[in-house]
Amino acid sequence: MKMNSLGLPIKQTQILVAELNILLSNFQIYYQNLRGLHWNIRGKRFFDLHLKFEELYNDSQLKIDLIAERVLTLGGTPLHTFEDYVRNKRIQVGKSISNDEEAIQLVIISLAELLKIERVILKQSGEIDDEGTNSMMSDFIKEQEKTIWMMKAWMEEEM
Template sequence: MTTINIGIDEADRLKIADGLKALLADSYTLYLQTHNFHWNVTGPQFRELHLMFEEQYIELATAVDDIAERIRTLDVAAPATYKEFAKLSSIKEVEGVPASAEMIDLLTKGHEQVVKTSREVLKLAQAGDDESTAALVSDRMRIHEKTSWMLRATRK
Protein backbone atom coordinates (compact mmCIF):
# COMPACT_ATOMS: atom_id res chain seq x y z
CA MET A 1 0.00 0.00 0.00
CA THR A 2 1.24 3.51 -0.73
CA THR A 3 1.69 6.32 1.75
CA ILE A 4 -1.39 8.45 2.34
CA ASN A 5 -1.35 11.78 0.52
CA ILE A 6 -4.72 13.51 0.78
CA GLY A 7 -3.45 17.05 1.30
CA ILE A 8 -3.61 17.09 5.09
CA ASP A 9 -0.39 17.51 7.04
CA GLU A 10 0.50 14.33 8.96
CA ALA A 11 0.54 16.06 12.35
CA ASP A 12 -2.90 17.57 11.66
CA ARG A 13 -4.20 14.24 10.38
CA LEU A 14 -3.13 12.50 13.60
CA LYS A 15 -4.65 15.24 15.82
CA ILE A 16 -7.91 15.06 13.89
CA ALA A 17 -7.95 11.26 14.15
CA ASP A 18 -7.41 11.49 17.92
CA GLY A 19 -10.35 13.89 18.18
CA LEU A 20 -12.46 11.53 16.09
CA LYS A 21 -11.50 8.65 18.40
CA ALA A 22 -12.99 10.59 21.32
CA LEU A 23 -16.10 11.32 19.24
CA LEU A 24 -16.37 7.65 18.33
CA ALA A 25 -16.04 6.63 21.98
CA ASP A 26 -18.71 9.12 23.07
CA SER A 27 -21.01 8.04 20.24
CA TYR A 28 -20.57 4.34 20.94
CA THR A 29 -21.11 4.79 24.67
CA LEU A 30 -24.26 6.79 23.94
CA TYR A 31 -25.37 4.08 21.50
CA LEU A 32 -25.02 1.39 24.18
CA GLN A 33 -26.79 3.55 26.77
CA THR A 34 -29.65 4.29 24.38
CA HIS A 35 -30.03 0.63 23.43
CA ASN A 36 -30.02 -0.33 27.13
CA PHE A 37 -32.76 2.20 27.84
CA HIS A 38 -34.78 1.03 24.82
CA TRP A 39 -34.76 -2.51 26.24
CA ASN A 40 -35.43 -1.55 29.84
CA VAL A 41 -37.71 1.50 29.85
CA THR A 42 -40.98 1.15 31.77
CA GLY A 43 -43.76 3.44 32.85
CA PRO A 44 -46.63 5.46 31.37
CA GLN A 45 -44.51 6.70 28.44
CA PHE A 46 -43.22 3.21 27.65
CA ARG A 47 -44.32 2.98 24.02
CA GLU A 48 -43.31 6.53 23.12
CA LEU A 49 -39.88 6.23 24.76
CA HIS A 50 -39.27 2.67 23.56
CA LEU A 51 -39.82 3.75 19.95
CA MET A 52 -37.92 7.04 20.31
CA PHE A 53 -34.91 5.29 21.86
CA GLU A 54 -35.00 2.73 19.03
CA GLU A 55 -34.87 5.50 16.40
CA GLN A 56 -31.96 7.05 18.27
CA TYR A 57 -29.86 3.91 18.66
CA ILE A 58 -30.37 2.98 14.99
CA GLU A 59 -29.14 6.45 13.99
CA LEU A 60 -26.16 6.12 16.35
CA ALA A 61 -25.24 2.71 14.88
CA THR A 62 -24.81 4.36 11.50
CA ALA A 63 -22.92 7.27 13.07
CA VAL A 64 -20.31 5.10 14.76
CA ASP A 65 -19.61 3.37 11.47
CA ASP A 66 -19.23 6.71 9.66
CA ILE A 67 -16.89 8.07 12.34
CA ALA A 68 -14.77 4.91 12.45
CA GLU A 69 -14.49 4.88 8.67
CA ARG A 70 -13.37 8.51 8.69
CA ILE A 71 -10.63 7.61 11.17
CA ARG A 72 -9.54 4.80 8.82
CA THR A 73 -9.66 7.19 5.86
CA LEU A 74 -7.11 9.29 7.75
CA ASP A 75 -4.94 6.14 7.88
CA VAL A 76 -5.29 5.61 11.63
CA ALA A 77 -6.66 2.52 13.39
CA ALA A 78 -10.09 3.08 14.93
CA PRO A 79 -10.57 2.07 18.57
CA ALA A 80 -12.94 -0.86 18.83
CA THR A 81 -13.02 -2.29 22.34
CA TYR A 82 -15.03 -1.46 25.44
CA LYS A 83 -11.77 -0.82 27.27
CA GLU A 84 -10.62 1.75 24.70
CA PHE A 85 -14.03 3.40 24.55
CA ALA A 86 -14.22 3.64 28.36
CA LYS A 87 -10.82 5.34 28.43
CA LEU A 88 -11.66 7.80 25.62
CA SER A 89 -15.32 8.60 26.33
CA SER A 90 -16.57 11.66 28.20
CA ILE A 91 -19.86 9.82 28.80
CA LYS A 92 -19.82 7.46 31.74
CA GLU A 93 -21.64 4.15 31.90
CA VAL A 94 -24.87 3.94 33.87
CA GLU A 95 -25.24 1.37 36.63
CA GLY A 96 -28.55 -0.45 36.87
CA VAL A 97 -31.80 0.64 35.26
CA PRO A 98 -32.84 4.21 36.02
CA ALA A 99 -36.43 5.44 35.96
CA SER A 100 -37.66 6.67 32.59
CA ALA A 101 -37.35 10.36 33.54
CA GLU A 102 -33.71 9.81 34.52
CA MET A 103 -33.14 7.92 31.26
CA ILE A 104 -34.32 10.99 29.36
CA ASP A 105 -32.07 13.26 31.42
CA LEU A 106 -29.04 10.99 30.97
CA LEU A 107 -29.56 10.72 27.23
CA THR A 108 -30.04 14.49 26.96
CA LYS A 109 -26.72 15.04 28.72
CA GLY A 110 -25.11 12.38 26.54
CA HIS A 111 -26.24 14.02 23.32
CA GLU A 112 -25.12 17.41 24.60
CA GLN A 113 -21.71 15.92 25.42
CA VAL A 114 -21.40 14.55 21.89
CA VAL A 115 -22.12 18.08 20.61
CA LYS A 116 -19.34 19.47 22.82
CA THR A 117 -16.89 16.77 21.69
CA SER A 118 -17.89 17.47 18.08
CA ARG A 119 -17.13 21.16 18.52
CA GLU A 120 -13.58 20.29 19.62
CA VAL A 121 -13.08 17.98 16.64
CA LEU A 122 -14.50 20.61 14.31
CA LYS A 123 -11.82 23.07 15.47
CA LEU A 124 -9.12 20.50 14.71
CA ALA A 125 -10.60 19.73 11.30
CA GLN A 126 -10.85 23.40 10.37
CA ALA A 127 -7.29 24.09 11.54
CA GLY A 128 -6.06 21.14 9.46
CA ASP A 129 -8.06 22.14 6.37
CA ASP A 130 -9.95 18.83 6.55
CA GLU A 131 -13.30 19.67 4.99
CA SER A 132 -14.48 16.04 4.94
CA THR A 133 -14.12 15.65 8.71
CA ALA A 134 -15.60 19.13 9.26
CA ALA A 135 -18.68 18.17 7.22
CA LEU A 136 -19.11 14.86 9.05
CA VAL A 137 -18.74 16.50 12.46
CA SER A 138 -21.08 19.39 11.56
CA ASP A 139 -23.73 16.88 10.54
CA ARG A 140 -23.25 14.99 13.82
CA MET A 141 -23.61 18.21 15.81
CA ARG A 142 -26.86 19.11 14.09
CA ILE A 143 -28.34 15.66 14.73
CA HIS A 144 -27.32 15.59 18.41
CA GLU A 145 -28.53 19.15 19.03
CA LYS A 146 -31.92 18.23 17.58
CA THR A 147 -32.09 14.96 19.52
CA SER A 148 -31.24 16.66 22.81
CA TRP A 149 -33.96 19.25 22.12
CA MET A 150 -36.49 16.47 21.47
CA LEU A 151 -35.49 14.68 24.66
CA ARG A 152 -35.77 17.90 26.70
CA ALA A 153 -39.20 18.55 25.18
CA THR A 154 -40.50 15.25 26.62
CA ARG A 155 -39.70 16.54 30.14
CA LYS A 156 -41.71 19.78 29.92
Template sequence: MSISAEKRVFKKLGYNKEESEKIVGSLNKLLANYHVHYQKLRNFHWNVTGSDFFDLHEKFEELYDESFANIDLIAERIRVFGMTPYSLMKDYLEHADIEEVGTDLSSKAMVEEVLKDFQILVDNMNECAVKVADLGDTATEDMLIAFIKSLELHHWMLSSFIKE
Protein backbone atom coordinates in the same frame (compact mmCIF):
# COMPACT_ATOMS: atom_id res chain seq x y z
CA MET B 1 20.43 11.07 5.68
CA SER B 2 20.18 12.16 2.07
CA ILE B 3 18.45 15.37 1.07
CA SER B 4 15.73 13.46 -0.79
CA ALA B 5 14.98 11.38 2.32
CA GLU B 6 14.73 14.55 4.43
CA LYS B 7 12.20 16.09 2.05
CA ARG B 8 9.95 13.05 2.02
CA VAL B 9 6.97 13.71 4.19
CA PHE B 10 4.12 11.42 5.10
CA LYS B 11 1.04 12.69 3.29
CA LYS B 12 -2.44 11.28 3.34
CA LEU B 13 -5.10 13.37 1.62
CA GLY B 14 -2.76 16.37 1.77
CA TYR B 15 -2.24 16.16 5.54
CA ASN B 16 1.10 15.34 7.10
CA LYS B 17 1.42 12.71 9.80
CA GLU B 18 1.08 15.18 12.69
CA GLU B 19 -2.06 16.74 11.18
CA SER B 20 -3.58 13.33 10.47
CA GLU B 21 -2.87 12.21 14.03
CA LYS B 22 -4.60 15.34 15.42
CA ILE B 23 -7.67 14.68 13.29
CA VAL B 24 -7.77 10.98 14.10
CA GLY B 25 -7.13 11.54 17.82
CA SER B 26 -10.10 13.88 17.97
CA LEU B 27 -12.27 11.49 15.94
CA ASN B 28 -11.30 8.52 18.13
CA LYS B 29 -12.36 10.45 21.25
CA LEU B 30 -15.69 11.19 19.57
CA LEU B 31 -15.96 7.53 18.56
CA ALA B 32 -15.40 6.43 22.17
CA ASN B 33 -18.07 8.82 23.47
CA TYR B 34 -20.51 7.84 20.75
CA HIS B 35 -20.04 4.13 21.42
CA VAL B 36 -20.72 4.43 25.15
CA HIS B 37 -23.75 6.59 24.31
CA TYR B 38 -24.92 3.96 21.80
CA GLN B 39 -24.72 1.19 24.37
CA LYS B 40 -26.53 3.34 26.92
CA LEU B 41 -29.35 3.86 24.40
CA ARG B 42 -29.62 0.11 23.87
CA ASN B 43 -29.75 -0.37 27.64
CA PHE B 44 -32.58 2.17 27.86
CA HIS B 45 -34.43 0.67 24.89
CA TRP B 46 -34.41 -2.74 26.52
CA ASN B 47 -35.15 -1.60 30.06
CA VAL B 48 -37.52 1.36 29.88
CA THR B 49 -40.78 0.81 31.77
CA GLY B 50 -43.82 2.81 32.77
CA SER B 51 -46.42 4.91 31.03
CA ASP B 52 -43.82 6.31 28.61
CA PHE B 53 -42.73 2.83 27.51
CA PHE B 54 -44.11 2.86 23.97
CA ASP B 55 -42.91 6.38 23.16
CA LEU B 56 -39.44 5.96 24.65
CA HIS B 57 -38.87 2.37 23.56
CA GLU B 58 -39.36 3.52 19.96
CA LYS B 59 -37.39 6.76 20.40
CA PHE B 60 -34.40 5.02 21.99
CA GLU B 61 -34.32 2.58 19.06
CA GLU B 62 -34.40 5.47 16.58
CA LEU B 63 -31.55 7.15 18.43
CA TYR B 64 -29.37 4.05 18.69
CA ASP B 65 -29.88 3.31 14.98
CA GLU B 66 -28.74 6.84 14.15
CA SER B 67 -25.83 6.55 16.58
CA PHE B 68 -24.75 3.27 15.02
CA ALA B 69 -24.74 4.86 11.55
CA ASN B 70 -22.70 7.82 12.85
CA ILE B 71 -20.24 5.53 14.62
CA ASP B 72 -19.67 3.74 11.33
CA LEU B 73 -19.10 7.04 9.50
CA ILE B 74 -16.58 8.18 12.11
CA ALA B 75 -14.67 4.88 12.00
CA GLU B 76 -14.62 4.93 8.20
CA ARG B 77 -13.37 8.53 8.25
CA ILE B 78 -10.50 7.44 10.52
CA ARG B 79 -9.68 4.64 8.05
CA VAL B 80 -9.59 7.21 5.23
CA PHE B 81 -6.56 8.68 7.00
CA GLY B 82 -4.93 5.24 7.01
CA MET B 83 -5.26 4.86 10.76
CA THR B 84 -7.11 2.50 13.08
CA PRO B 85 -10.29 3.47 14.92
CA TYR B 86 -10.83 2.38 18.50
CA SER B 87 -12.78 -0.85 18.44
CA LEU B 88 -12.52 -2.36 21.92
CA MET B 89 -14.91 -1.63 24.77
CA LYS B 90 -11.96 -1.01 27.09
CA ASP B 91 -10.74 1.72 24.71
CA TYR B 92 -14.19 3.31 24.54
CA LEU B 93 -14.58 3.32 28.32
CA GLU B 94 -11.03 4.59 28.87
CA HIS B 95 -11.31 7.53 26.45
CA ALA B 96 -14.98 8.52 26.76
CA ASP B 97 -16.37 11.29 28.93
CA ILE B 98 -19.80 9.64 28.77
CA GLU B 99 -20.23 7.01 31.48
CA GLU B 100 -22.28 3.87 31.75
CA VAL B 101 -25.33 3.76 34.00
CA GLY B 102 -27.44 0.99 35.48
CA THR B 103 -30.55 -0.65 34.14
CA ASP B 104 -32.96 0.52 36.82
CA LEU B 105 -33.47 4.21 35.98
CA SER B 106 -36.89 5.78 35.66
CA SER B 107 -37.93 6.77 32.16
CA LYS B 108 -37.41 10.45 33.03
CA ALA B 109 -33.92 9.73 34.40
CA MET B 110 -33.12 7.86 31.19
CA VAL B 111 -34.12 10.86 29.08
CA GLU B 112 -32.08 13.16 31.34
CA GLU B 113 -29.06 10.88 30.85
CA VAL B 114 -29.51 11.00 27.08
CA LEU B 115 -29.74 14.79 27.22
CA LYS B 116 -26.47 14.93 29.21
CA ASP B 117 -24.87 12.63 26.64
CA PHE B 118 -26.05 14.89 23.82
CA GLN B 119 -24.35 17.84 25.48
CA ILE B 120 -21.08 15.92 25.86
CA LEU B 121 -21.28 14.71 22.26
CA VAL B 122 -22.03 18.18 20.86
CA ASP B 123 -19.19 19.70 22.91
CA ASN B 124 -16.88 16.95 21.65
CA MET B 125 -18.06 17.47 18.06
CA ASN B 126 -17.56 21.23 18.27
CA GLU B 127 -14.00 20.78 19.61
CA CYS B 128 -13.28 18.34 16.82
CA ALA B 129 -14.85 20.63 14.21
CA VAL B 130 -12.62 23.52 15.28
CA LYS B 131 -9.50 21.32 15.01
CA VAL B 132 -10.37 19.95 11.60
CA ALA B 133 -11.45 23.37 10.29
CA ASP B 134 -8.08 24.80 11.35
CA LEU B 135 -6.42 22.06 9.31
CA GLY B 136 -8.70 22.62 6.31
CA ASP B 137 -10.45 19.24 6.61
CA THR B 138 -13.83 20.31 5.27
CA ALA B 139 -15.05 16.75 4.73
CA THR B 140 -14.75 15.87 8.42
CA GLU B 141 -16.10 19.29 9.41
CA ASP B 142 -19.14 18.77 7.18
CA MET B 143 -19.79 15.35 8.72
CA LEU B 144 -19.59 16.82 12.23
CA ILE B 145 -21.89 19.72 11.40
CA ALA B 146 -24.55 17.25 10.20
CA PHE B 147 -24.19 15.27 13.45
CA ILE B 148 -24.49 18.45 15.54
CA LYS B 149 -27.63 19.59 13.74
CA SER B 150 -29.28 16.24 14.34
CA LEU B 151 -28.35 16.06 18.03
CA GLU B 152 -29.56 19.60 18.62
CA LEU B 153 -32.94 18.66 17.15
CA HIS B 154 -33.14 15.50 19.27
CA HIS B 155 -32.13 17.52 22.35
CA TRP B 156 -34.95 19.99 21.80
CA MET B 157 -37.51 17.22 21.28
CA LEU B 158 -36.50 15.19 24.33
CA SER B 159 -36.27 18.32 26.47
CA SER B 160 -39.83 19.16 25.43
CA PHE B 161 -40.93 15.59 26.17
CA ILE B 162 -39.89 15.71 29.84
CA LYS B 163 -40.74 19.37 30.48
CA GLU B 164 -43.43 19.67 33.12
Protein backbone atom coordinates in the same frame (compact mmCIF):
# COMPACT_ATOMS: atom_id res chain seq x y z
CA MET C 1 4.98 20.83 6.17
CA LYS C 2 4.47 17.18 5.19
CA MET C 3 1.10 16.40 3.63
CA ASN C 4 -0.76 13.11 3.28
CA SER C 5 -2.36 11.83 0.08
CA LEU C 6 -5.54 13.81 0.89
CA GLY C 7 -3.55 17.04 0.94
CA LEU C 8 -3.84 17.40 4.73
CA PRO C 9 -0.92 18.07 7.09
CA ILE C 10 0.18 14.75 8.58
CA LYS C 11 0.86 15.91 12.15
CA GLN C 12 -2.45 17.77 12.59
CA THR C 13 -4.31 14.89 10.92
CA GLN C 14 -2.87 12.47 13.49
CA ILE C 15 -4.15 14.74 16.29
CA LEU C 16 -7.54 14.83 14.60
CA VAL C 17 -7.60 11.02 14.35
CA ALA C 18 -6.97 10.80 18.11
CA GLU C 19 -9.95 13.11 18.75
CA LEU C 20 -12.12 11.11 16.35
CA ASN C 21 -11.22 7.96 18.30
CA ILE C 22 -12.32 9.68 21.51
CA LEU C 23 -15.61 10.52 19.80
CA LEU C 24 -15.89 6.94 18.55
CA SER C 25 -15.36 5.61 22.07
CA ASN C 26 -17.99 7.90 23.52
CA PHE C 27 -20.48 7.08 20.79
CA GLN C 28 -20.02 3.40 21.64
CA ILE C 29 -20.84 4.14 25.31
CA TYR C 30 -23.83 6.26 24.21
CA TYR C 31 -25.01 3.46 21.92
CA GLN C 32 -24.83 0.92 24.72
CA ASN C 33 -26.66 3.30 27.05
CA LEU C 34 -29.44 3.58 24.47
CA ARG C 35 -29.68 -0.20 24.16
CA GLY C 36 -30.05 -0.43 27.93
CA LEU C 37 -32.71 2.28 27.96
CA HIS C 38 -34.57 0.52 25.16
CA TRP C 39 -34.54 -2.78 27.04
CA ASN C 40 -35.25 -1.48 30.52
CA ILE C 41 -37.73 1.38 30.11
CA ARG C 42 -40.95 0.91 32.10
CA GLY C 43 -44.14 2.85 32.73
CA LYS C 44 -46.96 4.51 30.85
CA ARG C 45 -44.63 5.96 28.21
CA PHE C 46 -43.04 2.58 27.45
CA PHE C 47 -44.30 2.23 23.88
CA ASP C 48 -43.22 5.70 22.76
CA LEU C 49 -39.84 5.63 24.49
CA HIS C 50 -39.05 2.03 23.53
CA LEU C 51 -39.38 3.03 19.87
CA LYS C 52 -37.54 6.36 20.35
CA PHE C 53 -34.54 4.67 21.98
CA GLU C 54 -34.43 2.14 19.14
CA GLU C 55 -34.46 4.99 16.62
CA LEU C 56 -31.62 6.71 18.51
CA TYR C 57 -29.45 3.61 18.83
CA ASN C 58 -29.89 2.76 15.15
CA ASP C 59 -28.81 6.31 14.29
CA SER C 60 -25.84 6.02 16.66
CA GLN C 61 -24.78 2.77 15.06
CA LEU C 62 -24.64 4.50 11.67
CA LYS C 63 -22.64 7.39 13.13
CA ILE C 64 -20.19 4.98 14.78
CA ASP C 65 -19.52 3.45 11.38
CA LEU C 66 -19.08 6.89 9.77
CA ILE C 67 -16.59 7.93 12.47
CA ALA C 68 -14.59 4.70 12.15
CA GLU C 69 -14.49 5.04 8.37
CA ARG C 70 -13.33 8.66 8.68
CA VAL C 71 -10.51 7.54 10.98
CA LEU C 72 -9.49 5.01 8.32
CA THR C 73 -9.79 7.59 5.52
CA LEU C 74 -7.42 9.86 7.44
CA GLY C 75 -4.89 7.02 7.79
CA GLY C 76 -5.64 6.00 11.36
CA THR C 77 -6.92 2.87 13.05
CA PRO C 78 -10.33 3.05 14.73
CA LEU C 79 -10.46 1.94 18.33
CA HIS C 80 -12.50 -1.21 18.68
CA THR C 81 -12.20 -2.68 22.16
CA PHE C 82 -14.35 -2.10 25.22
CA GLU C 83 -11.14 -1.36 27.10
CA ASP C 84 -10.42 1.52 24.70
CA TYR C 85 -13.98 2.82 24.97
CA VAL C 86 -13.99 2.84 28.75
CA ARG C 87 -10.53 4.43 28.91
CA ASN C 88 -11.71 7.29 26.66
CA LYS C 89 -15.22 7.72 28.03
CA ARG C 90 -16.44 11.17 28.96
CA ILE C 91 -20.15 10.39 29.15
CA GLN C 92 -21.68 8.64 32.10
CA VAL C 93 -22.71 5.02 31.86
CA GLY C 94 -26.41 4.52 32.49
CA LYS C 95 -27.03 1.35 34.40
CA SER C 96 -30.46 -0.22 34.95
CA ILE C 97 -32.41 2.96 34.19
CA SER C 98 -36.12 2.25 33.82
CA ASN C 99 -37.63 5.64 34.75
CA ASP C 100 -38.70 7.74 31.75
CA GLU C 101 -37.42 11.11 32.98
CA GLU C 102 -34.13 9.67 34.21
CA ALA C 103 -33.68 7.99 30.80
CA ILE C 104 -34.34 11.17 28.84
CA GLN C 105 -32.02 13.14 31.15
CA LEU C 106 -29.24 10.62 30.41
CA VAL C 107 -29.76 11.14 26.68
CA ILE C 108 -29.60 14.94 27.06
CA ILE C 109 -26.45 14.82 29.20
CA SER C 110 -24.80 12.32 26.86
CA LEU C 111 -25.56 14.34 23.74
CA ALA C 112 -24.26 17.52 25.40
CA GLU C 113 -20.98 15.74 26.11
CA LEU C 114 -20.75 14.40 22.54
CA LEU C 115 -21.31 17.95 21.28
CA LYS C 116 -18.29 19.16 23.26
CA ILE C 117 -16.05 16.55 21.60
CA GLU C 118 -17.52 17.25 18.16
CA ARG C 119 -16.94 21.00 18.49
CA VAL C 120 -13.26 20.38 19.27
CA ILE C 121 -13.04 18.18 16.16
CA LEU C 122 -14.94 20.78 14.09
CA LYS C 123 -12.45 23.48 15.11
CA GLN C 124 -9.43 21.26 14.42
CA SER C 125 -10.73 20.03 11.08
CA GLY C 126 -11.54 23.60 10.04
CA GLU C 127 -8.02 24.74 10.86
CA ILE C 128 -6.51 22.23 8.40
CA ASP C 129 -9.24 22.54 5.72
CA ASP C 130 -10.42 18.96 6.29
CA GLU C 131 -13.85 19.43 4.74
CA GLY C 132 -14.78 15.74 5.02
CA THR C 133 -14.45 15.68 8.81
CA ASN C 134 -15.78 19.22 9.11
CA SER C 135 -18.94 18.41 7.18
CA MET C 136 -19.55 15.25 9.18
CA MET C 137 -19.20 17.10 12.48
CA SER C 138 -21.51 19.89 11.29
CA ASP C 139 -24.16 17.32 10.40
CA PHE C 140 -23.81 15.52 13.74
CA ILE C 141 -23.95 18.77 15.71
CA LYS C 142 -27.05 20.02 13.92
CA GLU C 143 -28.92 16.73 14.50
CA GLN C 144 -27.89 16.42 18.14
CA GLU C 145 -28.79 20.00 18.98
CA LYS C 146 -32.27 19.34 17.59
CA THR C 147 -32.55 16.10 19.59
CA ILE C 148 -31.58 17.93 22.78
CA TRP C 149 -34.21 20.58 22.06
CA MET C 150 -36.85 17.88 21.54
CA MET C 151 -35.84 15.98 24.68
CA LYS C 152 -35.94 19.17 26.74
CA ALA C 153 -39.37 19.97 25.30
CA TRP C 154 -40.50 16.48 26.34
CA MET C 155 -39.14 17.16 29.84
CA GLU C 156 -40.86 20.58 29.77
CA GLU C 157 -37.48 22.28 30.37
CA GLU C 158 -36.17 25.45 28.82
CA MET C 159 -33.13 25.33 26.55
